[in-house]
Amino acid sequence: MDLKKIAEILKCDFGGENFEITKMNTLRDATxxxxxxxxxxxxxxxxxxxxxxxxxxxxxxxxxxxxxxVALVVESPYWAMATLSKYFAPSIEDNTLPAPMxxxxxxxxxxxxxxxxxxxxxxxxxxAHVYIGANSQIGDNTVIYPSVAVYRDxxxxxxxxxxxxxxxxxxxxxxxxxKLGEHRKIYQNGNVVVEDDVEIGSSxxxxxxxxxxxxxxxxxxxxxxxxxxxxxxxxxxxxxxAQSGIAGSTTLGRNIVLGGQSAIAGHLSIAPFTTMAARxxxxxxxxxxGLTFAGFPLMEHRLWLKLQGKIARLIKQ
Amino acid sequence: MDLKKIAEILKCDFGGENFEITKMNTLRDATxxxxxxxxxxxxxxxxxxxxxxxxxxxxxxxxxxxxxxVALVVESPYWAMATLSKYFAPSIEDNTLPAPMxxxxxxxxxxxxxxxxxxxxxxxxxxAHVYIGANSQIGDNTVIYPSVAVYRDxxxxxxxxxxxxxxxxxxxxxxxxxKLGEHRKIYQNGNVVVEDDVEIGSSxxxxxxxxxxxxxxxxxxxxxxxxxxxxxxxxxxxxxxAQSGIAGSTTLGRNIVLGGQSAIAGHLSIAPFTTMAARxxxxxxxxxxGLTFAGFPLMEHRLWLKLQGKIARLIKQ
Amino acid sequence: MDLKKIAEILKCDFGGENFEITKMNTLRDATxxxxxxxxxxxxxxxxxxxxxxxxxxxxxxxxxxxxxxVALVVESPYWAMATLSKYFAPSIEDNTLPAPMxxxxxxxxxxxxxxxxxxxxxxxxxxAHVYIGANSQIGDNTVIYPSVAVYRDxxxxxxxxxxxxxxxxxxxxxxxxxKLGEHRKIYQNGNVVVEDDVEIGSSxxxxxxxxxxxxxxxxxxxxxxxxxxxxxxxxxxxxxxAQSGIAGSTTLGRNIVLGGQSAIAGHLSIAPFTTMAARxxxxxxxxxxGLTFAGFPLMEHRLWLKLQGKIARLIKQ
Numbered sequence: 001m002d003l004k005k006i007a008e009i010l011k012c013d014f015g016g017e018n019f020e021i022t023k024m025n026t027l028r029d030a031t032x033x034x035x036x037x038x039x040x041x042x043x044x045x046x047x048x049x050x051x052x053x054x055x056x057x058x059x060x061x062x063x064x065x066x067x068x069x070v071a072l073v074v075e076s077p078y079w080a081m082a083t084l085s086k087y088f089a090p091s092i093e094d095n096t097l098p099a100p101m102x103x104x105x106x107x108x109x110x111x112x113x114x115x116x117x118x119x120x121x122x123x124x125x126x127x128a129h130v131y132i133g134a135n136s137q138i139g140d141n142t143v144i145y146p147s148v149a150v151y152r153d154x155x156x157x158x159x160x161x162x163x164x165x166x167x168x169x170x171x172x173x174x175x176x177x178x179k180l181g182e183h184r185k186i187y188q189n190g191n192v193v194v195e196d197d198v199e200i201g202s203s204x205x206x207x208x209x210x211x212x213x214x215x216x217x218x219x220x221x222x223x224x225x226x227x228x229x230x231x232x233x234x235x236x237x238x239x240x241x242a243q244s245g246i247a248g249s250t251t252l253g254r255n256i257v258l259g260g261q262s263a264i265a266g267h268l269s270i271a272p273f274t275t276m277a278a279r280x281x282x283x284x285x286x287x288x289x290g291l292t293f294a295g296f297p298l299m300e301h302r303l304w305l306k307l308q309g310k311i312a313r314l315i316k317q
Numbered sequence: 318m319d320l321k322k323i324a325e326i327l328k329c330d331f332g333g334e335n336f337e338i339t340k341m342n343t344l345r346d347a348t349x350x351x352x353x354x355x356x357x358x359x360x361x362x363x364x365x366x367x368x369x370x371x372x373x374x375x376x377x378x379x380x381x382x383x384x385x386x387v388a389l390v391v392e393s394p395y396w397a398m399a400t401l402s403k404y405f406a407p408s409i410e411d412n413t414l415p416a417p418m419x420x421x422x423x424x425x426x427x428x429x430x431x432x433x434x435x436x437x438x439x440x441x442x443x444x445a446h447v448y449i450g451a452n453s454q455i456g457d458n459t460v461i462y463p464s465v466a467v468y469r470d471x472x473x474x475x476x477x478x479x480x481x482x483x484x485x486x487x488x489x490x491x492x493x494x495x496k497l498g499e500h501r502k503i504y505q506n507g508n509v510v511v512e513d514d515v516e517i518g519s520s521x522x523x524x525x526x527x528x529x530x531x532x533x534x535x536x537x538x539x540x541x542x543x544x545x546x547x548x549x550x551x552x553x554x555x556x557x558x559a560q561s562g563i564a565g566s567t568t569l570g571r572n573i574v575l576g577g578q579s580a581i582a583g584h585l586s587i588a589p590f591t592t593m594a595a596r597x598x599x600x601x602x603x604x605x606x607g608l609t610f611a612g613f614p615l616m617e618h619r620l621w622l623k624l625q626g627k628i629a630r631l632i633k634q
Numbered sequence: 635m636d637l638k639k640i641a642e643i644l645k646c647d648f649g650g651e652n653f654e655i656t657k658m659n660t661l662r663d664a665t666x667x668x669x670x671x672x673x674x675x676x677x678x679x680x681x682x683x684x685x686x687x688x689x690x691x692x693x694x695x696x697x698x699x700x701x702x703x704v705a706l707v708v709e710s711p712y713w714a715m716a717t718l719s720k721y722f723a724p725s726i727e728d729n730t731l732p733a734p735m736x737x738x739x740x741x742x743x744x745x746x747x748x749x750x751x752x753x754x755x756x757x758x759x760x761x762a763h764v765y766i767g768a769n770s771q772i773g774d775n776t777v778i779y780p781s782v783a784v785y786r787d788x789x790x791x792x793x794x795x796x797x798x799x800x801x802x803x804x805x806x807x808x809x810x811x812x813k814l815g816e817h818r819k820i821y822q823n824g825n826v827v828v829e830d831d832v833e834i835g836s837s838x839x840x841x842x843x844x845x846x847x848x849x850x851x852x853x854x855x856x857x858x859x860x861x862x863x864x865x866x867x868x869x870x871x872x873x874x875x876a877q878s879g880i881a882g883s884t885t886l887g888r889n890i891v892l893g894g895q896s897a898i899a900g901h902l903s904i905a906p907f908t909t910m911a912a913r914x915x916x917x918x919x920x921x922x923x924g925l926t927f928a929g930f931p932l933m934e935h936r937l938w939l940k941l942q943g944k945i946a947r948l949i950k951q
Contacts, residue, residue, distance in 0.1 A: 092460065113446065128747035129445075129446045129747065129763045131446060145804065146765035146781075147464045147482065149463040149482060151462075161805070164785070165801050167480065167481040170480040173541075173558065175538055183554060199819060201804060202801035203839050203859070205519040205520050205542055224801075224807075224839035225520070225879075227542050227577075236815075237815045237817060239817075242839075243877070245560050247577060254815065263577055263578050265595065273815075279915055279930055307628065307631065310632065315933070315937055315940055315941050315944065317944070409759060409761070409777065430762035446781065448762050464781045466763075466781055466836075484799050484858075487779065488833075490855070492833075498871045499871060520859075522837050522858035522876075524858070544877055544894075560877070562859075562876055562877050564876075578895070580913070598895075624949050627951075
């Protein structure tokens with residue numbers, strides 16, 4: 001879509017040179033042909049180092065945009081970004097894409113649906129009622145159980161197992177809200193990448209990124225009914241036990257253990273080899289590796305045990 | 318079914334005039350041709366204002382039933398209601414219903430199943446392995462991702478998005494239990510109505526009402542793995558974050574936010590613009606609008622923060 | 635597979651008489667033609683009473699294995715067991731099995747998939763997009779809603795209802811971890827048995843046993859989004875409310891109530907007629923019947939109420 005059209009959609013003034021915009025992206029990752037936005041004053045500092053060709057800003061932020069970059073001024077950059085995201089969303093399916101390619105030795109149930117543009121590797125088992133979306137890729141020797149949905153543009157590695165009724169690549173929970181309390185969807189135009197040797201349980205949900213990738217690294221073990229929010233990174237060999245959840249944009253190091261029903265808030269970073277006991281609730285980043293935590297609010301497990309002793313005494317008083 | 322037959326099923330005395338009973342309903346909503354019940358002494362006061370043609374009661378409650386209304390006396394009205402509910406349950410599918418009607422511009426996967434009597438509006442996308450039950454209605458421009466099940470008699474509005482593997486209209490969790498501890502299913506003969514502009518995540522469950530409607534109002538945003546119990550009302554623009562749950566018959570005002578893994582007990586009412594932090598556990602109604610709560614038991618968020626400070630000091634002591 | 639081949643796979647010395655090994659099993663249940671293992675010193679005491687034909691042990695445990703039983707010595711018996719489990723896993727589907735048998739009066743959607751070797755009883759309703767795996771058995775009068783997956787070798791009783799998008803028999807969450815933090819899958823070669831008169835909600839996950847059976851007894855009621863781990867036993871007429879979870883190898887007596895979002899840790903035993911309030915977290919076995927508990931850590935409900943009073947006073951101080 002060209003810049004002039006974008007300015008029209010957002011109803012903002014634009015008199016400069018028109019050019020083609022290929023994508024929406026974060027300030028950090030956007031290139032010259034891409035458009036980004038600043039919706040929060042804490043990101044103003046990132047404008048200078050951004051390579052974005054266009055940045056959507058509000059009036060007060062305009063002055064920080066360098067000359068080499070087009071500033072589109074709107075009342076609410078976040079709402080504008082939501083508005084615009086719809087125009088950059090690819091169609092859910094696309095029949096002009098080539099027929100799906102299936103590797104040698106793979107068994108595809110006639111009751112599975114493999115969309116055009118998808119590629120399935122060798123010796124895979126794709127069972128009944130599975131959906132593999134447009135341009136998705138499945139590696140070799142991977143087993144996908146019934147009623148799994150892999151949305152478009154996602155990648156599943158080799159030697160993976162995905163159990164029934166799980167969803168890979170559904171939209172992240174993103175929307176802008178106006179002063180009237182109404183919401184507008186932020187189309188999630190990123191994807192999910194699941195590396196090799198990953199096993200995912202049943203009825204688990206892994207959301208696609210708003211931009212970029214939600215990444216499940218090699219060797220991860222995910223149990224049933226787990227939620228992984230958009231733009232998370234789950235480090236190698238991490239273990240997410242049943243009914244645990246991770247909000248958006250959180251990064252886990254390798255060999256993290258999340259106990260059953262535990263949860264991690266968004267935009268955090270968890271050091272490698274951290275263990276969270278069942279029901280832990282994590283609201284701050286963990287910088288030191290190898291510790292064990294429990295409770296909500298979170299504390300070191302030994303402190304949590306001590307607290308339980310104190311509470312037991314409190315009851316007796 | 319006629320009243321004589323009902324009396325036979327419930328094995329209770331009946332010598333009055335026979336007439337046709339069309340439906341089971343609550344005391345409040347039942348009409349002259351409908352049957353209701355009193356299973357709990359706190360509803361005795363509602364008998365006088367009920368228009369029900371027949372009320373199932375126990376011996377001690379019979380005297381409160383006015384002359385214009387037939388009283389069927391049983392040992393356990395709740396068990397009797399469960400017994401009877403089966404007879405009022407419509408068949409799951411019905412091939413005598415007309416073939417489904419699909420609006421102009423809609424794309425229906427040949428691998429989806431649209432039951433007889435269903436109506437899909439214009440420009441919808443119904444993907445592979447979706448199930449749309451008998452007499453269900455889908456509005457215009459709505460996208461339903463793979464393996465979503467919409468049970469019979471439910472309505473989904475226009476401009477909605479429902480992500481993969483979610484279930485709309487499964488039976489509410491209702492049963493009667495006798496003195497031996499055995500359960501008898503209460504057939505859930507109501508439905509679910511999802512209004513316009515609603516987005517629902519993956520692997521979310523919204524149960525149909527026992528009588529009447531479970532209602533998701535305009536503009537609501539529901540994340541993945543969320544539970545909405547039977548007969549709930551979720552107010553306009555409310556936001557239910559991943560893994561949160563609402564037990565049956567709870568009413569949420571508009572623009573409620575339920576944080577991740579939070580929960581609300583049944584039969585409560587939550588004032589508009591209430592925010593529940595992640596992991597909140599709500600066991601009482603909230604009458605004042607616009608407040609923020611946290612914790613379980615629930616308290617105002619500022620008190621919860623104060624409590625955490627006290628607990629931190631308790632640990633250090 | 636013969637013992638010589640097993641010794642080769644595990645790269646351990648074996649010079650004895652070769653014989654056929656039919657199965658992997660626990661020390662307690664293994665027979666003369668079966669192989670077991672000791673991965674934890676607390677099970678050393680069970681070696682003497684085991685009838686296993688072969689036991690995988692480490693060097694230090696070898697001396698406890700009686701002469702009548704073959705000891706295969708490896709560095710890590712748990713890792714060896716994981717390695718070996720793959721060889722004992724049956725194929726997911728098997729086209730040499732007889733065509734599925736469907737009882738009189740049953741309605742099977744043409745969009746359901748019933749694998750070879752499966753048997754469906756009389757008067758069942760198997761809806762669109764359901765998957766019934768190899769050698770699975772469904773009793774009479776059972777209703778299975780859309781997109782339910784029943785994995786191979788599982789049994790569902792008569793008069794059961796399973797709601798949409800639930801999974802019966804997915805693999806339990808089992809794996810061995812080596813010193814590098816890498817995981818190896820333990821193939822789950824047991825099954826799930828659901829007895830008669832059970833109702834299971836939508837998007838619920840019941841994992842198959844690693845060996846033996848995950849058992850849901852007669853009359854149980856399971857709500858939506860519930861997790862039941864491998865090798866659990868859920869007693870007659872128990873009630874598992876939405877979003878509750880049970881970790882592996884826990885046994886519930888009859889008429890247990892698990893409130894919403896409550897959880898029970900693994901390898902516990904819960905006495906009959908125990909009630910857990912919503913959000914309870916159970917980490918120890920309950921031996922006395924008929925009590926009501928709450929909180930995490932768990933305490934009797936009356937103590938929990940007392941604690942909440944103390945906490946309320948703590949905030950005011």
